[in-house]
Amino acid sequence: MDGLYANLRLQVNENIYLKNPESSDLGQRIISGSIELISEIGFERFTFRKLAAAISSTEASIYRYFESKHKLLLYLTAWYWAWVQYRMLFATANVESAEDRLKRALDVALEVKEVDIQFPHIDEQKLYRLVVAESSKAYLNKQVDEINDQGVYTSYKDLVELISKIILEINPNYKYPHMLVSTVIEGSNHQHFFAQHLPRLTDVVCGESGITEYYQEMVLTLIKAEL
């Protein structure tokens, strides 16, 4: 995982964009600029006009890459989950014990602690915080079925599938691996948000860790309870 793998590109579903933002300098500025600006002002107040001003381009140029700000959000989240999956495959490669693999998988799926220098135009920590605060809006809408038909949520679903398979290795009889995995991923995101903004909904203090460990233990306890 060092900078030598310079040729690596994460595959993001083509239906999300009109023109691949990885393919040009402007495209990469759109990505890095949007991560910055959405983090700063929130998705609702974010507009292509403001983004254009921030990256010294124009609204019309941005529209050539993404047909709406919602599509751009979809891109950011799809990229994020593809990145998490890639890190997860690395983190679990050649690890014998399924339980160990599960712990490592959850480690990368539930929280971001480092940045990845292979993608210099993306600040993964900032993107992670954006995912925590905004990613639900990528699917909580009326177009979800249509978007899903285009395969746009695949990277997230694949990640859930991979972790579910490890669970089934440990306990082939566990009935609800997908439900458990999506619960802990979404749960972890929400708890991080709650810790910062609605502390009465959690038991952890913002800044301190504990959330990832809590969910790791939760998963192990639950899948072993039904051995």
Place this chain on the structure above:
Amino acid sequence: MDGLYANLRLQVNENIYLKNPESSDLGQRIISGSIELISEIGFERFTFRKLAAAISSTEASIYRYFESKHKLLLYLTAWYWAWVQYRMLFATANVESAEDRLKRALDVALEVKEVDIQFPHIDEQKLYRLVVAESSKAYLNKQVDEINDQGVYTSYKDLVELISKIILEINPNYKYPHMLVSTVIEGSNHQHFFAQHLPRLTDVVCGESGITEYYQEMVLTLIKAEL
């Protein structure tokens, strides 16, 4: 819980509205109309102009009740959680066993199966589906701290607190009751959404039950694992 309690009003934080919608016919039409219209077209596409047309009123009149559509969403969710809490207190009253009370509390907190004829202008089933699809947007925004300071999320936090207390009755040493409760409430909502729109993220089939039972068992397993 029959229609005789006609004088009952659920207390909703006053900072949410400019004028209490319960206090007039127009106010009640705003509430019932917005539940209907948001369910139909989704919160993003919902506007006060469209709502005004739907309830045969005007945009300006609606603005006298709520200063924005976001405040209206806050009202609907705050009312919903106040209603759930009220039902929960009834459902657990005079039940000796803490474990039994916990199961009953989760029964009403995780899913809505009936309507409540005491509030004829509110279709609770429809409101529940709205909460599943839209309620995250009530707190996932940049104004969350400000809104929280005004006590607007109190009804939700109080509900979490009440259930947490039952958990602590069963296991006084359980370290993370709030995290567990908010995880299962949010989790249940998400799983209902996933079952309908993103089935690969869950293991239950839309329409069939199982979600509430899954989370009830999850809670009991976890709090007993650390006795």
Place this chain on the structure above:
DNA sequence: ACAATTTTGATAGTAATGCTATTATATTTA
């Protein structure tokens, strides 16, 4: 190196949204 092509920037424009203001007409209450 130069023509052809593609990408970007500059500018304009349109319909819808998110409001606020004003005045007239109902409706309630004193």
Place this chain on the structure above:
DNA sequence: TAAATATAATAGCATTACTATCAAAATTGT
């Protein structure tokens, strides 16, 4: 029955979410 209040009708304005056009710049093929 007058006074107060609530609602309707209408207008208007700044911003948003786009689309269109055309010129300038950059890239590409030969």
